[in-house]
Amino acid sequence: MITSEPVGEWFWEPGPVSHPAEAGIATAIGLLSDVRDTLAASGLVLAGGGSVAVVLGDRHAMSTPLLSLHGIPLVAVAQQVSGSQLLPGRLLTLSLALPGEWTEAGAVRRAEKLFSVRVGLWGEGAVLLALAAYADAWLTQDLRERPQPEVAAENAPRLAAALKRISELTGSEIDPGDPTKHARPTPDGFADLLAEEAEYDDSWATFEIPARWKRLMKLVPGEPAGEDYESSTDHPVRYARVLRGNLVLGYLWASTADAAAGYEPRNAAGDAAFEAGVPWLLRFRSSQRRGFGPLDALAALLGERDEGPNGSTVEPTLHEAASLDALEDWSGRC
Structure with a gap:
């Protein structure tokens, strides 16, 4: 099943950028591109796909962005934000929504937003990378508690391989996000819901339907x-x-x-x-x-x-x- 809110997220903290005002935007774009290519190489997303949302905010007024753009192709991001000043106290966030595919009994399924990649870059140079998944194809039971070990067996290994490659790419350890309403992320994917029960019953009807x-x-x-x-x-x-x-x-x-x-x-x-x-x-x-x-x-x-x-x-x-x-x-x- 495909969700409108993440089933799970993972985080990395690559090394800081030495001169974020000059090199920060290029660094963030390069990181998005590298992660997208890594996911594509694992057969999870479509090569070259996706659109970017850009938000530049100030620490003291995050609810009123200095810049907010949506639906930009990755190749056009640098031009769109070239005049932005990434000063200390400011946060530049680039979010890339990615179409992708998974398989069920060998049949290919597609979602226009299967993953999203987010890079947050502070004006002081700190970098945070996040990856979110929007489907249950990696889980041993779906969001309505129907067992699907075969589906997980087809897809979870590719997700695990991609997570490992992103850790190698960034030179940093993976930090699984907190359990969501749907599942519990782990360093190599998700916990086995057939071995440990989901925290909520029928999370699809309980949370996803009201949220959307x-x-x-x-x-x-x-x-x-x-x-x-x-x-x-x-x-x-x-x-x-x-x-x-x-x-x-x-x-x-x-x-x-x-x-x-x-x-x-x-x-x-x-x-x-x-x-x-x-x-x-x-x-x-x-x-x-x-x-x-x-x-x-x-x-x-x-x-x-x-x-x-x-x-x-x-x-x-x-x-x-x-x-x-x-x-x-x-x-x-x-």
Whole structure:
């Protein structure tokens, strides 16, 4: 299953930069590139892929960045931040989101954000490298507590090899991050959840589903104030896929028996899955205001296209899922 928040993280502290104001940006970019190439050599991410977010902040006002850029190709980062002054007391953070692949029974699966690499560089020269994973392909049971030792056996060795190579690359020891809601990172990957139980039951439904709903609603402008359909149901749902070309971004759904309707992002599509849901949720809100029931509101959107800059289309065909939980499960697995 693919998550919107990290399943686990690992940290390294490479040697400090002697002259961060002059060489800091080049050092950070080089480290991102080297780690990406290491992950690609291990067959975990796609060579040359990914986009970068850049944040420059001051220690005394970290909540108001001096610079904040997103969606930049790695090769263009140096030009975009060339005028930035990395002075003492300032922190430059470069975050690289990487598409990647894993296998299940030999079949290749892909996610647009399988890993992220983050480099933090202080104006005094200290460097921190972090790697985050956004899937459970390395775990012996998935996030709904279904055993998957074969999946872990296919993928965990490549992750372990990559972690070792990054330690060699940086000349520093690996520091596994704290246990997350989903798993416990270790120096060579993750703890065996079949040998030691997960800290939380069904972390997918308990934590991931509420977290991604909050993330989605932060993108929707205005206040719902009772103007949205109910966001959950125990009844079967009908749904239609939201597409950009042939890429499935998410699922627009409506309950068959109560006043619930919404949108489930397909996590494998990455950040675009969340952005694509916004115009359709706004149209649902408009339908609810005008007194349409959820199924009628969904039917009215079949075959419709959003003409925004990153437009998407609702397929003209309806499907049925036994429950919203089943659709949410599907949205994380494919």
